[in-house]
Amino acid sequence: MSGKTVLGPAASDAPGAEISPIPLLDAIQDEGRPWQELAPRYGVANPDPPWKVSLYAIFECLSAGGALPSLERRHIEDRLGETIYGRTPDPERQLLALADTLLRRGILSEEDLARRMDAVRGRLEDS
């Protein structure tokens, strides 16, 4: 395993700390279409989006490398899932919680993530 970076806690991780939504993720929560909404529209029976397995592999990789232990991640998911990302179902909510953690702990910046999302979107729409 290559992971050497350990994600230190953010100030907002303290129990009872006020959590305000991150604008980029809040917009995705509002505008993004979760799988449970998309799948029936296209007559797809698979209960999970195709990217779910990849997200779960990210969780395993982060835990295996020591960057973000699974138990800590689950506590974050619970806390954020009952507060700022409560409007979104799983696994989209788990993804938002992960992105939130990486942003809040300074591993990624909102600008970097927004720029990369634009690049990915361009790539997918091109193909």
Add this chain to the structure above:
Amino acid sequence: MAQTHDHGDHSHPAAPMVEEISEFEILEIAVRELAIEKGLFTAEDHRKFTEWAEQIGPAGGSRLVAKAWTDPAFKARVLSDGVAACREIGIDWAEPTGQGTPSDYMELRVLEDTPTLHHVIVCTLCSCYPRPLLGHSPYWYRSPNYRRRLVRWPRQVLTEFGLVLPPEVEIRVEDSNQKCRFMVLPMRPAGTESWSEEQLAEIVTRDCVIGVALPRPDRKSDDVRPVHKASRPVGGEHHEPGGSP
């Protein structure tokens, strides 16, 4: 839109696909790429865990129970060392790293139901689950609602799953933790005496080995969803004020 999918010598209608890219799909790719670039893990690590995660599912648990029902010696081994018994049916808890995954500790205890004792599993702390054997946990298993309430009001929560147990049956809730995973060995239902192991495995659904349902000879995991006609349709003429909600 009816499309066909051509295999050269034959063709069939293509499985429907979601013809739309969601923001969540884009977010997952972006987060993964940036995490790899920042050195949090490698693409090879990610591929390895994805490959593993895609081949796990609840079928292992079904096979384990069916074999335990038909082979008393195997059942004894299941109850004494769950991880070793899993190897006998081709499930290796050490995959994919040689030491298991970071989320799946290599300790499995199988809980045997009796006519007077029913087990049900939970993880009050987070969502520990015997994944090598059962695949990923269902959404409700991870929900705070299930985790908090099952330990306090097990009988009531089981009733919400449609499982009503007689009062003389004791319900034991086993709380998974970081060091140990659990699975329920339900009782073999009557009416299955002459069945093969394969037939038995079909009726051991995921919910039966979590403990929120009991195996029944007339219910298989791949059955179509049961639909019951409403006895009192909403807006029907027979609605009585004060009836149950």
